Amino acid sequence: GQQLNQSPQSMFIQEGEDVSMNCTSSSIFNTWLWYKQDPGEGPVLLIALYKAGELTSNGRLTAQFGITRKDSFLNISASIPSDVGIYFCAGDNTDKLIFGTGTRLQVFP
Amino acid sequence: DTEVTQTPKHLVMGMTNKKSLKCEQHMGHRAMYWYKQKAKKPPELMFVYSYEKLSINESVPSRFSPECPNSSLLNLHLHALQPEDSALYLCASSRNRVNTEAFFGQGTRLTVV
Numbered sequence: 001g002q003q004l005n006q007s008p009q010s011m012f013i014q015e016g017e018d019v020s021m022n023c024t025s026s027s028i029f030n031t032w033l034w035y036k037q038d039p040g041e042g043p044v045l046l047i048a049l050y051k052a053g054e055l056t057s058n059g060r061l062t063a064q065f066g067i068t069r070k071d072s073f074l075n076i077s078a079s080i081p082s083d084v085g086i087y088f089c090a091g092d093n094t095d096k097l098i099f100g101t102g103t104r105l106q107v108f109p
Numbered sequence: 110d111t112e113v114t115q116t117p118k119h120l121v122m123g124m125t126n127k128k129s130l131k132c133e134q135h136m137g138h139r140a141m142y143w144y145k146q147k148a149k150k151p152p153e154l155m156f157v158y159s160y161e162k163l164s165i166n167e168s169v170p171s172r173f174s175p176e177c178p179n180s181s182l183l184n185l186h187l188h189a190l191q192p193e194d195s196a197l198y199l200c201a202s203s204r205n206r207v208n209t210e211a212f213f214g215q216g217t218r219l220t221v222v
Binding site for chain 2 (some may be wrong): 102108
């Protein structure tokens with residue numbers, strides 16, 4: 001089946017640093033979504049992308065829909081302790097959402 | 110109201126028990142989903158309902174039985190589960206099957222003993 005690979009698998013950064021993570025696929029997607037999940041909670045939708053090349057921001061978060069439609073990127077600027085969690089990308093192939101493997105983010109003060 | 114509400118938050122059940130998970134949304138969404146998530150793994154799709162009709166069953170064992178009584182409610186009936194079924198069960202909804210911006214509930218942490 002389809003797989004979305006996220007990298008890095010985990011990140012340990014200092015508060016105030018910028019963060020970049022990406023998601024790649026062997027298949028084309030029509031929509032890319034980015035979610036954040038805290039332990040024991042459901043994923044929370046951060047950003048949705050609908051067009052190849054689209055760049056969208058939500059506060060300190062910026063995400064891009066790759067030109068090839070096979071990848072997407074998420075950047076977090078000036079990280080803060082509450083950014084800690086697991087970030088999932090998800091691609092929509094018009095049938096269902098496929099989730100990436102996740103990037104675990106730890107922020108140290 | 111942009112919430113998807115799931116009950117209960119935690120559930121412990123024996124392998125011979127019958128229990129149900131409940132999910133409710135009042136956003137007027139016409140697509141609703143059940144996902145299963147094991148620790149440190151991404152959510153895995155189980156079922157999709159579109160306009161109260163089951164449209165996708167991802168080859169889920171029959172001991173899991175979904176039900177969509179109306180456009181706001183989604184249930185997951187559990188019977189004769191195995192310990193390996195222990196997981197976080199997530200409900201989600203989206204405007205429809207075409208618009209898949211899914212909003213998730215907080216999940217039910219299920220433990221089968």
